[in-house]
Amino acid sequence: MNWQSITFDWNQARAFLVTAEEGSLSAAARALNLTQPTLSRQVAALEETLGVTLFERVSKSLVLTEAGVELAEHVRAMGEAASRVSLAASGQSQQIEGMVTISTTDILGIYLLPEILRNLRRKAPGIEIRIRCTNSLSDLRRREADIAIRHVEPDHPDLYARKLYDASAKVYGARSYLSRFGDSLSMKDAGAHDFIGFDDNPQLVGHLRAMGLPVTEANIKLSSPSGAVAWEYVRRGLGLGxxxxEIAACCPELVPAFDDLTEVYFPVWLVTHRELHTSRRIRIVFDHLVEHLRHKQPHQPHEK
Known part of the structure; x- marks a missing residue:
């Protein structure tokens, strides 16, 4: 469709844009200080004018149709310009408000994010942060989260991803556990030790064997799909993990279990939806995470 040949009612276009960014009519209505029925009528009027469906309802969220995605690209520039004018006129250009949901693992949520979020609260007190802790990949396209911290690169063109660094990892044990074996273990003896499992024990065994440790699933006597629970068991000396x-550095009671084990690396990605990346509040949170997560990594030997 040739959107440039169509004259938009700005109130309708703004209602559409904010609804697209917020993901629901109720959230958009709050953002625009409108009643939900009023906002709904404006979006419906725009759809009627254009003769297309702009949103589909998925669960409790609204997802842009193909036509909606195309239209959003044209309306967004109008919306950003209008937002700058509005913010400048009100003198509140730094008072950005709204909800931003971050999806991450429970381990990162507990050990790395608190200080980062404390600094963000000082920078942008009007932004409300919701942390969605999960060890599975949140579906950003269905608005399960606005930003995700992942260890795999997304492969969908609708997602914007930035690789932050390659994190190093080792096998750790509590001093209380290692003291029973002379404080230092040999890789060849790994099969005689207990390991704490996470969500996928066969996959964990594969990683450990790739590191040169002769272990099997029989070495995993205790596991939990919660990374935080499993790591706590390692801290309490119930096994190796x-x-x-960067996480182990937060726990002084833990030390590398094997002196002769080479560390491994895994990527850390920050991901958002391409449309959401143009939202002012999400951009602030995204850029803040980029700056502070990278700062926490002392060296990046595999950064490309």
Missing amino acids: IMAD
């Missing part, structure tokens, strides 16, 4: 060095 693999963990990122």
